[in-house]
């Protein structure tokens with residue numbers, strides 16, 4: 001039985017699952033905003049106390065006792081972790097392997113004066129070269145990891161397992177569905193301040209990158225373009241009135257006979273960034289066969305985004321519901337299931353340990 005805690009900057013989420021002979025069972029889930037909806041949300045001003053208070057409200061509502069949790073899994077975001085796939089000779093001993101991975105990790109982690117700490121998962125023999133083994137390496141600095149663990153402890157939780165967002169996003173999908181034999185899937189988790197892109201296939205190497213565009217920037221654009229308050233913009237963005245394809249059409253043009261010139265929007269910028277990352281990926285890996293793009297995170301539900309990305313990138317895009325693969329007898333249909341992808345991936349990781 002695992003409880004996963006995704007400490008997001010807009011909402012904290014908890015997913016409680018258990019591995020059973022039939023598959024993974026969902027025992028509970030919930031989310032709680034850091035800032036109450038009647039107050040203006042400003043990610044720059046979020047303090048640890050707000051995350052911690054939101055988590056305590058949530059565990060209380062879910063009747064979870066933090067201290068008594070046997071297995072807790074929490075997340076490290078891409079800003080304080082680095083995930084990459086590396087190749088090593090499969091003859092290396094475990095100690096040698098760890099040393100090589102430490103060296104590799106040091107190359108990619110911006111140093112903050114503390115040591116690099118690593119975690120890794122052996123993926124298996126390299127399909128193109130049986131002398132090599134593929135490894136998924138997660139690295140962070142000791143300072144960032146300690147700060148995270150200290151925060152978790154202050155909230156009254158046991159230390160538990162820590163995993164990277166990017167790995168959790170992939171795990172939320174692949175445990176049930178597996179990775180494509182050839183080519184790759186693309187995952188995009190749209191959070192509030194960043195979106196995390198993950199590309200992975202059975203042969204195609206793991207890749208992740210953060211794009212500095214999230215739901216907050218989408219709301220901000222509406223504030224500026226429509227001259228409305230943040231909360232009005234947030235509500236409009238979540239309503240059926242809004243559509244990404246209309247976001248760049250000047251509102252003055254509606255109803256008039258003038259031809260509206262579509263402006264470049266935040267959604268165009270998001271697509272540009274995805275395209276840039278995929279081009280980089282193609283260059284590095286020679287893999288250009290992207291089967292599907294799965295949207296997760298709270299921002300995945302933005303009206304018209306699926307169609308917009310499908311059209312602009314010519315990749316079949318869909319919203320991914322990570323709860324659909326779990327057994328449960330809950331009656332209410334979860335409309336906002338996509339935002340639980342990281343928490344589901346973390347909880348599954350907990351059950352694999």
Ligand SMILES: Nc1ncnc2c1ncn2[C@@H]1O[C@H](COP(=O)(O)OP(=O)(O)OP(=O)(O)O)[C@@H](O)[C@H]1O
Pocket residue numbers: 007008009010011012190191192193194214215216219234237238239296297298299300301302303339
């Ligand atoms: N129905 C909806 N339509 C459009 N956007 C939505 C909808 N519901 C939520 N969002 C947006 O999703 C974002 C929050 O997503 P999510 O809960 O994944 O973020 P987070 O995990 O808290 O943040 P981060 O990952 O950046 O730390 C907010 O910007 C919110 O406005």
Ligand SMILES: [Mg+2]
Pocket residue numbers: 007008009191192297342
């Ligand atoms: Mg998030």
